Amino acid sequence: MFTFDLHEESFQLQQDITGYTPPHKQAIIGIASDNVDLALAKILRVVAAEYCTLPWGSISCGFACSDHWSCMAQGRLPSVEYVKLVLAVALELGMEK
Numbered sequence: 001m002f003t004f005d006l007h008e009e010s011f012q013l014q015q016d017i018t019g020y021t022p023p024h025k026q027a028i029i030g031i032a033s034d035n036v037d038l039a040l041a042k043i044l045r046v047v048a049a050e051y052c053t054l055p056w057g058s059i060s061c062g063f064a065c066s067d068h069w070s071c072m073a074q075g076r077l078p079s080v081e082y083v084k085l086v087l088a089v090a091l092e093l094g095m096e097k
Helices: 038-051 066-073 083-094
Strands: 002-004 007-009 012-015 029-032 056-059 077-080
Touching: 038 056, 038 077
Parallel strands: 012 077, 029 056
Antiparallel strands: 002 007
C-alpha cells in the first residue's frame, strides 16, 4: 500500500516477460492497456516518463490473466508493469518498506 494525497491506494503491479529485447528492437517499458485499470495505467505512464531512461509503450495482453481477475475480485487495481520501475520510484520517494 502506498499513500498519495492523504489516502491509501492499493494495486498490483505484475512483471511479465521482461528482460529480453529482440535484436534491432528498442527496449521499452511496456504498460498494458487492456484488461487493466485504465486510470492506474495512466498514472504508470506518467511515472515511467518522469523516472525512467527507457521510453514506455502501450502493450496489449489480448486476454484477461487469472491474476488480473483475482486482483479485481479483491478490490485491487491490476496493471502490468516493469517491477524495477516501482522499486526505483519507491526508493526515490522514500516509500520502501
